[in-house]
Amino acid sequence: MIKRKFFIETYGCQMNFSDSEIVASILSKEGFATTTDISEADLIFINTCSIRDNAEQRVLRRLKMLQSLKKKNPGLIIGLLGCMAERLKEELLEKEQVLDLVAGPDVYRDLPKLIRQVGSGQKAINILLSQEETYADIAPVRYDSNGISAFISIMRGCENYCAYCVVPYVRGLERSRAAASIIREATFLFQHGYREITLLGQNVNSYCWVNPDKTITGFADLLNQVAQINPLLRIRFSTSHPKDLSNELLHTIALYKNICRSIHLPVQSGSSRILDKMNRGYSRDQYMDRINAIHKILPDCAISTDVIVGFCSETENDHNETLSLMKEIGFDSAFMFRYSERPDTLAANNYKDDVPFEDKERRLKEIIDLQQSLSYKSNEKDKGKKFEVLIEGYSKRSKEHFSGRNSQNKVVVFPKTNDKPGDYVSAVIQGFTSATLLGKAVS
Numbered sequence: 001m002i003k004r005k006f007f008i009e010t011y012g013c014q015m016n017f018s019d020s021e022i023v024a025s026i027l028s029k030e031g032f033a034t035t036t037d038i039s040e041a042d043l044i045f046i047n048t049c050s051i052r053d054n055a056e057q058r059v060l061r062r063l064k065m066l067q068s069l070k071k072k073n074p075g076l077i078i079g080l081l082g083c084m085a086e087r088l089k090e091e092l093l094e095k096e097q098v099l100d101l102v103a104g105p106d107v108y109r110d111l112p113k114l115i116r117q118v119g120s121g122q123k124a125i126n127i128l129l130s131q132e133e134t135y136a137d138i139a140p141v142r143y144d145s146n147g148i149s150a151f152i153s154i155m156r157g158c159e160n161y162c163a164y165c166v167v168p169y170v171r172g173l174e175r176s177r178a179a180a181s182i183i184r185e186a187t188f189l190f191q192h193g194y195r196e197i198t199l200l201g202q203n204v205n206s207y208c209w210v211n212p213d214k215t216i217t218g219f220a221d222l223l224n225q226v227a228q229i230n231p232l233l234r235i236r237f238s239t240s241h242p243k244d245l246s247n248e249l250l251h252t253i254a255l256y257k258n259i260c261r262s263i264h265l266p267v268q269s270g271s272s273r274i275l276d277k278m279n280r281g282y283s284r285d286q287y288m289d290r291i292n293a294i295h296k297i298l299p300d301c302a303i304s305t306d307v308i309v310g311f312c313s314e315t316e317n318d319h320n321e322t323l324s325l326m327k328e329i330g331f332d333s334a335f336m337f338r339y340s341e342r343p344d345t346l347a348a349n350n351y352k353d354d355v356p357f358e359d360k361e362r363r364l365k366e367i368i369d370l371q372q373s374l375s376y377k378s379n380e381k382d383k384g385k386k387f388e389v390l391i392e393g394y395s396k397r398s399k400e401h402f403s404g405r406n407s408q409n410k411v412v413v414f415p416k417t418n419d420k421p422g423d424y425v426s427a428v429i430q431g432f433t434s435a436t437l438l439g440k441a442v443s
């Protein structure tokens with residue numbers, strides 16, 4: 001029998017990429033085969049993000065482009081999954097004629113039924129959020145993997161209600177996945193040649209699983225267990241919330257060489273007044289206290305962050321505090337965004353989006369320029385140092401060079417050796433740009 005083919009395109013965060021692997025697993029059990037050629041697909045899924053307005057606009061433009069495919073192949077099924085499905089609900093089916101199916105992030109087990117419904121001539125929608133679904137028993141199909149690194153989602157949802165953020169509304173309440181199923185998946189990956197896993201959650205520090213014997217596995221306990229699977233399996237995790245980053249966790253990381261020395265700790269703003277308005281649950285001083293704890297307990301740990309400029313009522317003074325905090329800490333890297341008001345969030349309901357667009361643009365440019373120089377300085381400090389690098393493959397620019405990352409999550413490019421992807425090598429850093437370290441393998 002010829003298998004029906006599906007194509008899945010993913011927007012947004014790592015969690016969404018991880019969800020697409022769950023969807024691929026559910027569809028492959030239904031007899032669908034993945035394809036990377038959209039023109040031969042019988043079923044196209046777009047897994048979407050709602051975090052900023054421009055993420056949604058990109059998807060809406062993409063849907064327009066898919067209209068021509070549908071004209072050529074009227075039997076083609078097009079579905080929209082993920083956060084936008086959850087946020088816009090029926091409105092999507094009404095406004096976007098090209099769509100046959102809309103499914104929120106907690107109903108992927110229902111996809112086969114929804115696809116059958118479309119097959120019988122109806123449009124299909126399910127946007128229920130769940131308090132339990134973690135897809136713990138579904139083995140993801142890693143259809144776009146390098147065979148070396150993989151994501152494992154350990155929890156879903158979020159209950160922090162940062163004022164700017166749509167996530168609690170589109171991803172539902174926080175729930176953790178059974179610890180045993182996480183260990184099983186990580187062990188399986190290691191046995192199949194993977195050497196790096198990233199544990200994913202909106203706020204991994206609040207991971208909490210109640211075992212059948214009523215004992216509790218928290219995030220530090222989970223890391224402890226995952227780290228012991230094999231010293232050759234590297235562990236990363238994302239994202240940490242500054243208000244929940246405990247010293248206990250930092251001490252656990254310090255115990256294991258294979259837990260990577262890299263923490264993503266979104267600060268969002270350097271102004272305590274803005275942080276309070278954002279409902280982040282910490283002040284500038286409290287954030288600095290966590291940075292100092294990282295420096296003390298994990299002296300070689302890289303720190304990256306997220307920053308939003310132009311949040312409601314942000315003044316030049318607040319903005320300068322963000323710049324000064326970035327300089328004081330010297331982040332190794334950062335993701336930086338212009339505030340984008342999201343309907344129905346605490347900020348949209350209570351504050352005015354009152355920073356003029358031109359000010360947001362200029363402030364964004366200022367922090368990007370500053371970060372560029374901080375990243376450059378951070379890499380400059382690595383010159384002459386020796387790092388253990390996990391080889392991921394050839395460098396994008398040349399087949400004569402390997403590319404991998406060090407524990408600090410920095411990309412290291414070096415002339416090819418007799419090793420292969422998945423092997424660890426020691427590399428001495430000889431040069432750098434603001435994005436990459438350039439090195440040489442040494443024995």
Ligand code: 5AD
Nearest residue numbers: 164165266306307308337338339340
């Ligand atoms: N506008 C701009 N950036 C946002 N982020 C989350 N919500 C918004 C928003 N409404 C950013 C935060 C978060 C990252 C994933 O996206 O910095 O940490």
Ligand code: SF4
Nearest residue numbers: 012013049050051083
């Ligand atoms: Fe991920 Fe949030 Fe975007 Fe959803 S809205 S895809 S959870 S970043």
